[in-house]
Structures are given as C-alpha cells and as structure tokens.
Amino acid sequence: MDYEIIKTSVKSIEMTDEMKKSIIRNCKNITSKSVEITTQFKEKNKMFKHKYAKILIAAALVAVFAVTAGAIATFVMPKDLIPAEIESIKTVVDFENADKDSIKTVQKTFSNDEFTVTFEAIVEGKCMEKFFENENTIVTNGSDGVAVDKTYAVLTVKRNDGKPVLYYDENGLLPRDIGYRILIKGYMTNPSMLVDNYDISLCEEDNILYVACDITDANVFADEELYLAFTNKMVINYEIVEMDKNGNFSYAKDYDGIPALFDFELDSSKADHEKAAEYKASQPFFTFDEFQKLLAEEE
Amino acid sequence: MQYTSVRPADDIEQTVNKYSDMIFRICLVILKNSADAQDAVQETFIKYIQKAPAFESEEHKKAWLIKVATNKSRDMLRRRSRQIVSETKDLNLYIKSSESEPVIEILASLPEKFKTALMLYYVEDYKVSEIAEITGKSESVIKKRLQKGRKLFEEKYRKEFM
Numbered sequence: 001m002d003y004e005i006i007k008t009s010v011k012s013i014e015m016t017d018e019m020k021k022s023i024i025r026n027c028k029n030i031t032s033k034s035v036e037i038t039t040q041f042k043e044k045n046k047m048f049k050h051k052y053a054k055i056l057i058a059a060a061l062v063a064v065f066a067v068t069a070g071a072i073a074t075f076v077m078p079k080d081l082i083p084a085e086i087e088s089i090k091t092v093v094d095f096e097n098a099d100k101d102s103i104k105t106v107q108k109t110f111s112n113d114e115f116t117v118t119f120e121a122i123v124e125g126k127c128m129e130k131f132f133e134n135e136n137t138i139v140t141n142g143s144d145g146v147a148v149d150k151t152y153a154v155l156t157v158k159r160n161d162g163k164p165v166l167y168y169d170e171n172g173l174l175p176r177d178i179g180y181r182i183l184i185k186g187y188m189t190n191p192s193m194l195v196d197n198y199d200i201s202l203c204e205e206d207n208i209l210y211v212a213c214d215i216t217d218a219n220v221f222a223d224e225e226l227y228l229a230f231t232n233k234m235v236i237n238y239e240i241v242e243m244d245k246n247g248n249f250s251y252a253k254d255y256d257g258i259p260a261l262f263d264f265e266l267d268s269s270k271a272d273h274e275k276a277a278e279y280k281a282s283q284p285f286f287t288f289d290e291f292q293k294l295l296a297e298e299e
Numbered sequence: 300m301q302y303t304s305v306r307p308a309d310d311i312e313q314t315v316n317k318y319s320d321m322i323f324r325i326c327l328v329i330l331k332n333s334a335d336a337q338d339a340v341q342e343t344f345i346k347y348i349q350k351a352p353a354f355e356s357e358e359h360k361k362a363w364l365i366k367v368a369t370n371k372s373r374d375m376l377r378r379r380s381r382q383i384v385s386e387t388k389d390l391n392l393y394i395k396s397s398e399s400e401p402v403i404e405i406l407a408s409l410p411e412k413f414k415t416a417l418m419l420y421y422v423e424d425y426k427v428s429e430i431a432e433i434t435g436k437s438e439s440v441i442k443k444r445l446q447k448g449r450k451l452f453e454e455k456y457r458k459e460f461m
Contacts, residue, residue: 001453006406006421009399013324016393019337020319027311027344132435138374147435 089120089154092131092203092210101267102127106153110230110260115165116158117230119262122215125150131212137203150216151266153180153228157209165209166202178202178211179233182218183261185225186247188238188286215266220275222266230260238291245288315344318361321423322368323393328407328414329372331390339375343368365423366433369415376411405455413448416441 086105093103102124109118126148131137157165178200201212211230218226227249229241240257243249251259286294322343326336346367354360390407391400406414419425419433427445431438
C-alpha cells in the first residue's frame with residue numbers, strides 16, 4: 001500500500017486565517033503582560049535588595065522553599081537488590097533498566113485521616129518509560145513526558161478507605177488539584193521557574209495513585225538541603241507554607257489540604273553552583289529577615 | 300534550566316505563521332475536534348512564549364513544538380476520556396480536498412499512539428530515531444507502533460475502498 005496518501009491527505013488540513021490571527025493576538029497579549037510583570041518584579045526586587053524600601057510583590061508570585069525536620073535517609077539501590085519497600089512502585093518503574101544511580105529510595109510517608117502519601121524514590125528518566133507508556137497515565141499540560149535525562153520524584157497516594165484517589169467532574173474532566181514544590185532550606189522565593197505544577201504526571205492503578213514530579217531543574221541545587229512539598233491544592237505559596245528564623249518550613253496551622261513535606265537528597269555531583277547562583281540572582285531569594293521586612297511592607 | 304524570558308512579538312508571529320498549520324493538523328487528527336485542536340495549538344504557543352527554550356536549530360524548534368503539541372493533545376484526550384466524543388465530521392471543515400476526507404477519518408479513528416507515529420513518520424518525514432526522541436519512547440516502541448498502525452490503517456482502508 002502507498003502510504004503517501006496519508007501525507008497528501010493530512011497536508012490538506014489548514015487552519016483558517018481567523019484562527020491564526022486569534023492565536024497571534026492572544027500570544028501578544030500574554031507577552032506584553034509578561035514583560036510588564038517581569039519588569040515590575042525585577043525593579044521591586046532591586047529596590048528591596050539595595051534600599052530596603054517599599055516592595056510590593058503579588059502574593060501569588062511568592063512561594064516558598066521549605067524544610068522539614070528529620071534525618072535524611074537516602075541510599076543507593078544496587079541493580080540486583082531492590083529493597084522490598086519500593087517493590088510497591090514496580091508497577092510504574094522499570095527496575096530492569098536500573099543501575100546503581102538511577103533509582104534512589106526515599107521512603108518517607110505522611111498520613112492524615114484521609115490519605116497516605118509516600119515519597120517512594122527519585123528515579124532517572126530511563127527507568128520511567130513504563131510509567132509514561134501506561135494507558136492510564138495522565139501527562140499534564142505542561143509536562144514534556146519522559147526523557148532519559150530527566151529526574152523524577154515518584155510518590156504514591158492512597159486513600160485510607162481504599163477508594164480511588166482521582167475523581168472526575170461531571171464533564172469527565174480531571175480537576176487539577178495536585179501540586180508540588182521543590183523547596184530549599186532558608187529561602188523564600190518564587191519557585192515557578194525551578195519547577196512548576198504542570199510538570200506532574202499521574203497514573204492510577206488498583207486505587208493507588210502514582211505521581212511523577214519532574215524535578216530535573218532542582219539538580220543544580222543538589223548540594224543544598226532540599227524538600228518536596230506535596231499537596232492536594234494547585235498553589236503552594238507563603239500563605240500555605242511558612243518559614244521560621246532557622247529556615248525551617250511548616251504548613252500553616254489552619255491549612256486544610258494535605259500538608260505533606262519531605263526532605264530528600266539529589267546526587268550532589270549534579271550540583272552546579274554557577275547555574276544555581278544564576279538562578280538565585282534572576283529572581284527574589286529572601287532570607288527570613290528579608291522576608292519579614294517584605295511582609296511588613298505589604299501590610 | 301530556563302529562566303525568565305519573553306519572545307519578541309515578531310518572532311511569535313513568524314513562528315505561528317510557519318508552524319500553526321502543521322501543529323493544527325497533528326492536534327486535529329489526534330483530538331478529532333477543531334475547538335480542542337485550536338486550544339491545543341494556542342497552549343503550545345503559550346508554552347513557547349513562557350518556556351522559551353534556547354533552540355539549537357530550526358529543526359530543534361519544530362521538534363519541540365510537535366512534542367509539546369502532542370503532549371497537550373494527549374492530555375486533553377485523556378481528560379475527556381470519560382466523555383462520549385464523536386465529532387469526526389468536524390474534521391471535514393478544515394480539509395481542503397474532499398478525496399482526503401475518508402483517509403483522514405480512518406487515520407483519526409486509530410488509537411492516539413498509532414496515529415501520532417504514522418503522522419510523524421509519513422507526514423512530517425521524521426525517522427524512527429527522531430520520533431523516539433520527540434515522543435520520549437524507545438525506537439523499538441516506535442517501530443512497533445508504526446507496524447501496528449500501518450496494519451490497522453490498511454485494514455480500515457481496504458474495508459472502505461476495496
């Protein structure tokens with residue numbers, strides 16, 4: 001059979017000029033808003049850094065880098081020695097592709113009355129194909145899916161009553177109500193450029209929700225104290241997670257979502273001080289004292 | 300790592316004009332619905348503005364746009380998977396040649412992973428290794444998808460035309 005027919009047929013599809021114009025118009029609107037926000041944000045940060053003067057930053061843009069107490073217990077998994085506790089993620093992780101550096105167990109659990117969330121492991125992309133191949137996997141809007149050079153935090157979420165975790169609204173749509181942030185001890189900042197909520201992918205099997213959070217961009221900070229805040233809300237900002245004067249973080253006392261916060265380690269050889277410094281310089285990074293002043297100014 | 304970046308307006312216009320038809324084709328065949336396809340195209344270009352990767356070449360840029368568009372379409376498809384959607388007639392509004400309609404309908408009726416592989420291979424002329432890179436799958440997976448996709452397409456095509 002001559003498959004050229006597919007080419008000629010598909011190539012006959014065209015957008016209307018109106019559709020193109022609408023797309024360009026919307027893009028330009030977003031661009032002009034981005035310029036405005038970026039300019040304001042930089043200017044305000046500059047003022048704060050140099051003059052300790054009035055700074056107003058939209059609350060939505062300011063999120064946090066956080067910490068939990070407790071020892072870090074990451075260890076490397078040899079290929080032929082899969083710890084029994086992470087057998088639970090065999091459904092989605094290719095252990096057969098693993099080498100000594102590609103899967104690192106974390107195994108930290110948060111529970112409340114309704115959910116049990118376990119940060120199972122940090123898994124390199126080459127072992128995640130099974131996850132992304134799974135017919136039930138939902139690759140969210142901004143995610144690029146699996147790639148061998150990516151790093152994923154793999155978590156499981158279970159309802160304590162054994163029911164399915166995900167639910168769909170009346171239109172069959174999956175509400176986007178799961179969020180995560182990578183946090184660095186001692187800093188309040190806007191982490192949206194480091195990782196964002198859209199880099200999350202979900203796969204539910206037998207009422208266990210497997211979650212893959214793309215944390216690749218956090219690798220440059222691998223020699224700092226890192227934390228993963230995970231919750232059933234889209235937004236994690238400083239109203240939800242608070243930092244104390246020692247740089248430790250906790251969820252706000254009245255927070256009504258899942259307040260899961262895990263410490264973890266990345267491969268410190270991936271730390272890149274130059275890129276990390278570049279990132280920190282590119283946007284506001286506040287110590288406790290600086291942030292208190294910022295809050296006082298806002299009030 | 301990407302930092303703050305904003306694309307200049309003329310770059311956006313140029314990129315939309317150059318690639319929107321290609322992206323729309325892919326999204327429309329995957330989603331079988333023009334409104335969803337237009338949304339997927341829009342979101343692809345928004346990500347282009349916001350993520351602003353540094354492209355090594357024009358080919359790199361094209362492949363990145365395809366990757367984002369297919370991911371977005373797949374995401375939309377999965378989110379609406381519990382809905383009953385049968386809107387293949389909608390496809391015909393954007394097909395310039397009437398002879399192409401049944402071919403596209405057959406292609407669009409295939410499962411997503413097969414039609415995406417077929418489109419990238421036969422329409423966009425990508426090699427298996429390049430499709431593997433774009434989709435984040437292994438070459439062997441892509442070969443199997445092409446093989447199965449061709450078989451499914453041919454069966455339906457013969458049923459329709461022979």
